[in-house]
């Protein structure tokens with residue numbers, strides 16, 4: 001926003017003073033409202049096609065060549081569908097929930113930088129803002145589940161709350177490590193902090209032992225927070241129909257879907273920003289086109305994260321509720337707390353190569369121990385009497 | 389080496405293999421199994437079947453169907469409707485004028501195919517029969533149903549070859565004999581196209597109780613007495629010797645007071661049952677007038693191939709107004725022979 005303002009302020013000499021400011025505000029908003037939903041639309045298409053391929057079939061390929069008009073057809077269908085509200089539903093809350101589901105997801109994009117200096121809002125508490133906002137989405141889920149007056153919806157909503165609250169903790173702690181290393185809460189500063197170390201790529205946090213652990217923790221947390229497979233128990237269709245959006249149809253349902261996907265994309269964007277070096281990549285300092293190259297790198301990484309998400313969704317089974325909770329509190333939480341200590345160690349060790357080895361050893365050992373402990377709690381292998 | 393989460397990565401490898409594999413499938417359908425239906429169709433197994441069609445040789449005019457209506461009678465859901473073609477004088481043409489099959493009712497059971505003595509109706513394997521209308525559009529008429537023998541050979545080569553060979557053998561046999569039978573009535577199938585199931589446990593006119601039935605000797609004796617008494621009582625009423633014949637599998641000796649032929653009303657002929665063999669039917673009418681005997685010799689499908697119903701044909705022959713004895717198509721050679729025999733016996737030939 002500031003960058004745009006500085007860029008265009010000069011062009012408007014003699015015009016009313018508010019004009020450049022208004023434009024500088026409008027452009028990022030239009031960008032967020034225009035580009036990310038488009039990414040969402042095509043994410044659904046790519047997801048369906050990729051899941052199809054994983055399952056040895058084609059996926060949508062009938063509407064337009066390669067099915068590229070499928071999102072349009074889906075949208076049209078959902079728009080024209082009847083909007084059904086249960087008779088006993090709390091009508092106002094029922095109406096409000098899908099709207100609220102979308103808002104935090106859109107707001108999340110405000111702090112995701114896509115090129116040097118180009119972030120819709122350069123908040124100096126960017127990461128904090130992101131967590132505050134993303135947790136608000138659980139409010140929408142609970143509102144939807146409560147207002148529907150349907151026990152499955154309510155069950156789904158309860159699960160959603162429990163899950164988001166549990167996974168929020170290791171996720172925030174994983175982010176704390178990054179904030180400690182970068183020394184700032186601003187997303188732009190975090191990206192800049194990853195250029196350290198001469199080599200562009202080696203500076204990315206994901207290539208430090210603690211950064212890798214943080215990346216995995218954060219990615220798992222992000223997946224759980226946006227309720228995507230394998231953490232989609234709030235809408236586990238085989239158990240509780242569709243969870244909190246059981247009673248939603250037509251475009252309200254589409255809004256829930258939109259909110260969920262936008263949250264997933266935004267979380268992927270934040271993951272890229274915090275661990276994968278954001279817009280960093282070869283060629284971003286070339287004059288004039290460097291900004292575009294940076295944006296290209298950012299969206300490439302974003303796409304890879306989304307594809308990883310889809311791949312995981314196509315592979316892993318849904319975890320059980322007790323496993324879900326146990327995993328968050330017994331594995332992720334200790335790991336993330338240890339990770340914070342390790343970052344401190346990293347910070348105070350002068351020799352970075354030695355620090356790399358030491359921190360890797362500590363974290364590796366911790367992982368093995370945690371694995372042993374959690375495996376000890378497993379129910380022993382079941383033997384089937386008649387299946388050979 | 390096992391570590392926490394190893395299975396997750398193995399799973400990811402499997403899905404990745406399948407994902408990439410779909411792009412290198414090249415039509416083997418190992419990794420990409422979908423048939424994109426309207427453009428691609430999976431090959432049908434030879435024995436697949438959808439709805440019946442009528443076979444013709446050469447031109448549609450040379451259809452094999454003689455409108456005998458056996459299939460119409462036998463079709464379990466009664467979805468076939470046949471009207472025989474007649475010329476201006478009203479003489480039957482041995483071909484259907486109307487042949488409709490309501491495919492919304494047809495249950496694809498193939499029974500019409502099994503009972504047709506003329507190899508005229510066969511099961512198609514064309515399953516794309518969707519229509520826009522619910523009623524009339526789903527009725528297939530004669531032109532829709534007629535398909536060539538070549539088509540039959542194409543969709544079901546093995547079966548069609550066997551049929552062709554059989555028809556050829558019959559044609560040769562007929563040519564050798566030089567009989568004057570109508571050309572269309574080639575095959576020599578048994579007169580009873582749909583044999584009624586014969587009870588398996590009843591040899592030699594007596595109801596026997598199976599050896600392994602759980603009865604004591606006393607009960608056995610009583611049961612045997614009861615059953616045979618029942619049989620006698622049934623036929624004694626003169627209502628249904630056929631019922632007895634059916635249960636025993638053999639014709640009971642007609643009791644003196646049970647001469648159904650003498651008093652049974654016309655049309656209520658108890659042997660009107662193509663499930664009985666010719667000799668059984670003849671036994672039943674031993675004491676009956678000539679017209680009844682003739683009637684018993686008919687195939688009794690009331691197919692009108694002869695231009696009468698079965699009763700009418702028999703009466704006409706007996707009265708001398710009909711001299712052609714080979715008009716009963718479903719009865720084929722057996723009926724013709726028997727008619728001749730009976731007429732000779734009666735001294736009318």
Ligand code: SF4
Nearest residue numbers: 453454456457459504
């Ligand atoms: S049984 Fe065969 S010959 Fe007789 S009417 Fe049916 S299709 Fe025609």
Ligand code: SF4
Nearest residue numbers: 463494495497498500
């Ligand atoms: S297949 Fe069965 S139901 Fe269909 S026309 Fe033939 S006898 Fe009738």
